[in-house]
Amino acid sequence: MTADMRGPGERLNRAYSGVPTFLRSDYCDDIDALDADYVVIGVPYDDGSPFVGGSRFCARAVREHSLRFGGGALYDIAEDKEYLRAALAERRLVDCGDVDVAPSRGDVTMANLTRDVGRILARDAMPIVLGGDHTLTYPVVRAFSRPIHVMQLDAHLDYSEVVQGMTYVNSTSMRLIHQLGHVESLTQVGIRSMRDMKKNADDARANGGRIMTMPAIRRDGAGAVADHLPQGADVYVTIDIDAYDMSLCPGCVSAEPGGLTFEEMQAALRAISQRLNVVGFDFVEVNPPLEVGTGVTSYLGALTVAMFLGYIDDAARAVG
Numbered sequence: 001m002t003a004d005m006r007g008p009g010e011r012l013n014r015a016y017s018g019v020p021t022f023l024r025s026d027y028c029d030d031i032d033a034l035d036a037d038y039v040v041i042g043v044p045y046d047d048g049s050p051f052v053g054g055s056r057f058c059a060r061a062v063r064e065h066s067l068r069f070g071g072g073a074l075y076d077i078a079e080d081k082e083y084l085r086a087a088l089a090e091r092r093l094v095d096c097g098d099v100d101v102a103p104s105r106g107d108v109t110m111a112n113l114t115r116d117v118g119r120i121l122a123r124d125a126m127p128i129v130l131g132g133d134h135t136l137t138y139p140v141v142r143a144f145s146r147p148i149h150v151m152q153l154d155a156h157l158d159y160s161e162v163v164q165g166m167t168y169v170n171s172t173s174m175r176l177i178h179q180l181g182h183v184e185s186l187t188q189v190g191i192r193s194m195r196d197m198k199k200n201a202d203d204a205r206a207n208g209g210r211i212m213t214m215p216a217i218r219r220d221g222a223g224a225v226a227d228h229l230p231q232g233a234d235v236y237v238t239i240d241i242d243a244y245d246m247s248l249c250p251g252c253v254s255a256e257p258g259g260l261t262f263e264e265m266q267a268a269l270r271a272i273s274q275r276l277n278v279v280g281f282d283f284v285e286v287n288p289p290l291e292v293g294t295g296v297t298s299y300l301g302a303l304t305v306a307m308f309l310g311y312i313d314d315a316a317r318a319v320g
């Protein structure tokens with residue numbers, strides 16, 4: 001097909017061309033004026049990573065790989081079903097770029113993040129936050145004012161105590177979230193790292209948290225992750241790429257063996273979106289500088305975010 005055989009206004013939009021907003025959505029640089037249902041915002045922050053930095057490039061890489069979904073929808077042949085076609089065509093998804101990062105000042109960066117998420121919520125839109133490392137979930141969740149449940153998919157508890165003033169690191173986020181008055185419950189799914197400390201697991205449970213280990217997921221099915229919460233409950237979901245098995249995420253510094261398969265993640269996200277009311281979610285910890293040449297970890301990230309958004313949108317449209 002030659003260029004002049006294209007229909008009027010129709011672009012080829014190859015994956016490697018153009019400006020990479022998430023799923024080639026409209027860019028919005030004024031949050032206070034946005035009109036959308038779903039808003040992507042990036043947090044290029046990895047000062048909270050204790051081992052090897054680089055996840056500051058996660059959001060950008062996920063956006064770039066999202067351009068490979070060029071058909072105006074996600075198509076699941078197993079269901080013979082398209083996701084997001086109407087939402088994308090109607091421009092209900094926008095990309096607001098990145099939170100302003102102040103190097104060496106995690107407190108300033110995270111205050112910017114909380115403010116920006118608050119502005120997104122004030123527009124009645126759902127925040128979709130791309131890391132960055134896992135530090136960001138606490139500043140996102142504290143931007144909500146109404147009661148919400150929190151569900152984390154992760155290899156690690158991220159339930160460490162704040163020591164020596166290090167609030168904004170990726171190992172403390174869930175403990176800090178659990179202390180917020182409007183957080184009704186914390187569910188931690190896929191936890192398995194033998195680097196985690198028993199004390200943190202004990203504390204999470206003593207504080208009322210539910211931990212779903214891999215053997216429990218294999219016994220009950222990944223679709224059961226949301227069964228203990230009231231039907232329709234408001235939930236914020238945080239997805240660490242290392243919830244997936246190590247074999248699926250070479251571009252993640254904290255990858256662990258024995259994790260979720262893609263089909264288990266799919267079943268979990270589908271169940272969460274069908275059973276509960278997702279009020280926002282984040283995706284964190286892809287580390288593109290450590291990535292293999294094919295970029296599979298970033299691609300898996302783009303797929304996971306787009307797929308979950310597709311399930312959420314599908315459930316919302318079913319309700320009407």
Ligand SMILES: [Mn+2]
Nearest residue numbers: 134154158240
């Ligand atoms: Mn984590």
